[in-house]
Amino acid sequence: xxxxxxxxxxxxxxxxxxxxxxxxxxxxxxxxxxxxxxxxxxxxxxxxxxxxxxxxxxxxxxxxxxxxxxxxxxxxxxxxxxxxxxxxxxxxxxxxxxxxxxxxxxxxxxxxxxxxxxxxxxxxxxxxxxxxxxxxxxxxxxxxxxxxxxxxxxxxxxxxxxxxxxxxxxxxxxxxxxxxxxxxxxxxxxxxxxxxxxxxxxxxxxxxxxxxxxxxxxxxxxxxxxxxxxxxxxxxxxxxxxxxxxxxxxxxxxxxxxxxxxxxxxxxxxxxxxxxxxxxxxxxxxxxxxxxxxxxxxxxxxxxxxxxxxxxxxxxxxxxxxxxxxxxxxxxxxxxxxxxxxxxxxxxxxxxxxxxxxxxxxxxxxxxxxxxxxxxxxxxxxxxxxxxxxxxxxxxxxxxxxxxxxxxxxxxxxxxxxxxxxxxxxxxxxxxxxxxxxxxxxxxxxxxxxxxxxxxxxxxxxxxxxxxxxxxxxxxxxxxxxxxxxxxxxxxxxxxxxxxxxxxxxxxxxxxxxxxxxxxxxxxxxxxxxxxxxxxxxxxxxxxxxx
Amino acid sequence: xxxxxxxxxxxxxxxxxxxxxxxxxxxxxxxxxxxxxxxxxxxxxxxxxxxxxxxxxxxxxxxxxxxxxxxxxxxxxxxxxxxxxxxxxxxxxxxxxxxxxxxxxxxxxxxxxxxxxxxxxxxxxxxxxxxx
Numbered sequence: 226x227x228x229x230x231x232x233x234x235x236x237x238x239x240x241x242x243x244x245x246x247x248x249x250x251x252x253x254x255x256x257x258x259x260x261x262x263x264x265x266x267x268x269x270x271x272x273x274x275x276x277x278x279x280x281x282x283x284x285x286x287x288x289x290x291x292x293x294x295x296x297x298x299x300x301x302x303x304x305x306x307x308x309x310x311x312x313x314x315x316x317x318x319x320x321x322x323x324x325x326x327x328x329x330x331x332x333x334x335x336x337x338x339x340x341x342x343x344x345x346x347x348x349x350x351x352x353x354x355x356x357x358x359x360x361x362x363x364x365x366x367x368x369x370x371x372x373x374x375x376x377x378x379x380x381x382x383x384x385x386x387x388x389x390x391x392x393x394x395x396x397x398x399x400x401x402x403x404x405x406x407x408x409x410x411x412x413x414x415x416x417x418x419x420x421x422x423x424x425x426x427x428x429x430x431x432x433x434x435x436x437x438x439x440x441x442x443x444x445x446x447x448x449x450x451x452x453x454x455x456x457x458x459x460x461x462x463x464x465x466x467x468x469x470x471x472x473x474x475x476x477x478x479x480x481x482x483x484x485x486x487x488x489x490x491x492x493x494x495x496x497x498x499x500x501x502x503x504x505x506x507x508x509x510x511x512x513x514x515x516x517x518x519x520x521x522x523x524x525x526x527x528x529x530x531x532x533x534x535x536x537x538x539x540x541x542x543x544x545x546x547x548x549x550x551x552x553x554x555x556x557x558x559x560x561x562x563x564x565x566x567x568x569x570x571x572x573x574x575x576x577x578x579x580x581x582x583x584x585x586x587x588x589x590x591x592x593x594x595x596x597x598x599x600x601x602x603x604x605x606x607x608x609x610x611x612x613x614x615x616x617x618x619x620x621x622x623x624x625x626x627x628x629x630x631x632x633x634x635x636x637x638x639x640x641x642x643x644x645x646x647x648x649x650x651x652x653x654x655x656x657x658x659x660x661x662x663x664x665x666x667x668x669x670x671x672x673x674x675x676x677x678x679x680x681x682x683x684x685x686x687x688x689x690x691x692x693x694x695x696x697x698x699x700x701x702x703x704x705x706x707x708x709x710x711x712x713x714x715x716x717x718x719x720x721x722x723x724x725x726x727x728x729x730x731x732x733x734x735x736x737x738x739x740x741x742x743x744x745x746x747x748x749x750x751x752x753x754x755x756x757x758x759x760x761x762x763x764x765x766x767x768x769x770x771x772x
Numbered sequence: 773x774x775x776x777x778x779x780x781x782x783x784x785x786x787x788x789x790x791x792x793x794x795x796x797x798x799x800x801x802x803x804x805x806x807x808x809x810x811x812x813x814x815x816x817x818x819x820x821x822x823x824x825x826x827x828x829x830x831x832x833x834x835x836x837x838x839x840x841x842x843x844x845x846x847x848x849x850x851x852x853x854x855x856x857x858x859x860x861x862x863x864x865x866x867x868x869x870x871x872x873x874x875x876x877x878x879x880x881x882x883x884x885x886x887x888x889x890x891x892x893x894x895x896x897x898x899x900x901x902x903x904x
Contacts, residue, residue, distance in 0.1 A: 300805035569870030628868035
């Protein structure tokens, strides 16, 4: 074992550089702490081609080399076979999940659970859809999070990343209480038409607990410092030219220029040890020389993602035991808008979620189902042709003509609270595996009870029915399998014996270890949780500083 | 150098998909993609029938779409479709467009052709499977 002597003044080790890790580190640095970030830090191959800074239609019609970045030079970006979690990642973003199977293997019953994890610099944030959702007090309470602390975190994070949003019917449900927002981004015509239809049916939909509003996005509508406003090139799925999209890798670059910050990549965190009042020692697998390496600091902040952090904690406890798991059931529905068939649409648009439809069956904000709505164009038609059970030339002829009228609804359902899910049907444990560098793999059990399935189906019926009422006809609903929502949590829940201390974010039984990712969430809401993950990381970092 | 079997597939499938002769660059990309995705289909009776009787490709494609969506024929057609879609010469076939009455007729024609091909294709596929 090779050792890395800790500088005597090293205050914090932060594991992971995703949305949680970079914001925890930023808060720690702002308070004067000295921070070392431990990360595998996979980056995009700089030799791999990236799309030029031009619009989608311009590239499609004129660039003879477009296949290199749309499909990959070896055509690995053509997803064949059954739909699965992560298969929607565009070719230039596939580095986000690189080396995961090799370094952090998992197994699950076939088809039962397929997680998407990242070991990349910037984590899964490198492929984030940029949707920013604030949660209601009822949701935060179910998650075990302090409303005041998280709302302060929302503001801190919004000030750091820049969010564009327009006040509307969605404000109380998913974008309340943040000041200093940029004006909302322009909508495309299908979204404008949907909002007009909503205005006509608003009263009836609201009575059913259904609301529609524009998505708040971490995509700039105005220039901000060195970052340019969105150019509406419809290339957001493929590239981040101009820096209008906020990604964790951007903040990581800023952190690396800070004199009290040190970034150690090529390190897979394995386990920690440390007694109360003593420094924490983190053992890592050095990917460059294959040896184990130790890092010590006064405190440790784990932000390796709910599954990554679960591995580290289980190993630190001798590999024994089983942890719970939460994950949103997720489906997506391809909807046809008959009123838009044959219409010529504007080229100027962004590719991200345009609108959000919420269904709040209890009217108290505690169990909201969410449909994120976006138009289908820049993801390339062959993916859709593949899902169409007719001959390819006819599928192309039909879908190309219907494309302007297609809307994709990504439907997320809440999961939890953790004490109500069946521990026998869900859980994580480590099993020996000599192939992985840690000598283990994560075994995942995950299935829903009949009652959970019924609740999901009931809410889904209301969401799809509401879309039909708005003239958006669901023609095919697809199930990419459990795990595809890419929102995981509840592995070390707040308040549980083997979990996290409420009000502090500290891991129980480990005096100097804090959890800054989704591991402690007792409930995973249907709304995208990335903004809340970042706000939570800011709050946990403040608790760790103040302890 | 594109292997002869893949060259022949690229020729036939390109003509089937976009009614044009294959460009050598497209055939080369098709060969690389087939190798990357390990799409051989060697000895498969459906693929053999397509190469021997190109007029059957449309029917067998339609039959597989319903009955065997992961068949090597379908996978090979998807790969070539993706390559054609990301080629400027063919891009407009895949992009959204406004249209009038003629477009509605084309839509109806495509739907009718899809149904007819599916019916014949299922029958053909079953016969081939029985003989194999």
